[in-house]
Amino acid sequence: MSRICPAGHSTSAQQPQCDDCALNPICLPMAVSDAELHRLEDIIQRGRPLQRGDHVFRSGDHFESIFAVRSGALKTYRLTPDGDEQIMGFHLPGEMFGLGGLDGHVHPNTAVALETSSVCEVPFERMEGLALEIPSLQHHMFRLLGREIGADEQLLVLLSKRSAEERIAALLLSLSARFRRRNLSPTRFRLPMSRGDIGNFLGLVVETVSRVFTRLQAQGIIEVHGKDVHILKLDALGGIAGTQVEV
Amino acid sequence: MSRICPAGHSTSAQQPQCDDCALNPICLPMAVSDAELHRLEDIIQRGRPLQRGDHVFRSGDHFESIFAVRSGALKTYRLTPDGDEQIMGFHLPGEMFGLGGLDGHVHPNTAVALETSSVCEVPFERMEGLALEIPSLQHHMFRLLGREIGADEQLLVLLSKRSAEERIAALLLSLSARFRRRNLSPTRFRLPMSRGDIGNFLGLVVETVSRVFTRLQAQGIIEVHGKDVHILKLDALGGIAGTQVEV
DNA sequence: CGACAATTTGACTCAAGTCAACTAGGGTGG
């Protein structure tokens, strides 16, 4: 999923706001001078910690800000015609969410914490104002949105014609890549979401998710204990997924 | 799909470039002064007419511009892991496409004309430069991208759990709404794409598309003769789709 | 230590896919 900036260095001194954020090496726009960085940080608001189940915004809420995950994990979803949720994405530290509301004045999605989390809020109008003065920030925001579009489209490919195995393999690979990006183990991690959430996201029912996990485990490709996943054969998983999905 | 601007008025005198474009009432950013409008038009390039099957760009091409459809119809698609195409969207007059390449330097998608078409090309870097000077243009571009994200997400809902009937009803409604926006009949129109394209886009095989068309016709909801569609009961179609899809 | 929620497993069903044959258009060349 989109991050507020491409993985990169942060040579500038950290401002108080972002000082204690483990993500600043990958979360602050590059090619921004110290003074500019300072101005950007000034508008970023740190929220209080969220508990599992807490909402950041709900579908229909007035759109004012976009958000970045500092810690924890969240999901965004919208309601289907028959009233149940359709998860649009999972959001891990360093990733942005809430971009869906950018057009129009309300959030189409609801964002809820999957576990204890904290997020940074970026008031969109102020960011826009700043982007007019900082070309690299504007460019960065355009790319950020473009990345989101690309990710959504890649997900469309996944949901359109892929089998249950392929979908789940792709999700595991996506998570793996995202953990790697944070310098965490790409082969051993804890799923922040339930089987139900996975199924919902991938267009499968829980039973199918469970069965596929069992099957992949029987093939010796993964090892699962509850929410703990150990990927034994990353390449085999890639073979099943067929493609790397940037979700 | 995204239009370069929300449907609206265009009080300003048209510049030569856009003079003969039937879409200018819905295709030029509002809240832009004449002088600004002129500068925007200066960077827009009109392309030669495209014949059915002609490409605007191909997957892997260097990303330089985004595009707007002036006339005709196009589709964009990317390749799935096993090498066949997955259509990302159909693009009708007044709509933008090519936004997927905004992140990174290459187009992830291929764009091809479904029929004789013409498109306007907007060099992205120059547009970015202009957006720094014209706040309303920057705002407009952000909204445009946000709209694209919203549309993709809505499509995700559709592809994730909807039945063949629901998908096709949703597509017909989407097309209907888009024709209406252009002041064309929302109940009688010609499909610019083949059954195969429809199926590909919706994650169905041609046979299923054909069967659903036959079924909807038997129910007296639509009347189909080849590519000509007549929607007899728009409300019934809405009931089946459950939701309005902004594709 | 319960009580409830999440997960797993099994048996059965069904919507959509596959395979195959047939029909209808839409050009093209004679």
Next chain:
DNA sequence: CCACCCTAGTTGACTTGAGTCAAATTGTCG
């Protein structure tokens, strides 16, 4: 102008992957 060909579209018969329903098991939290 028409015969022919080729592609797009339709229809039918059969198959199957994933959903549904149901029951057992595990995990979690008050």
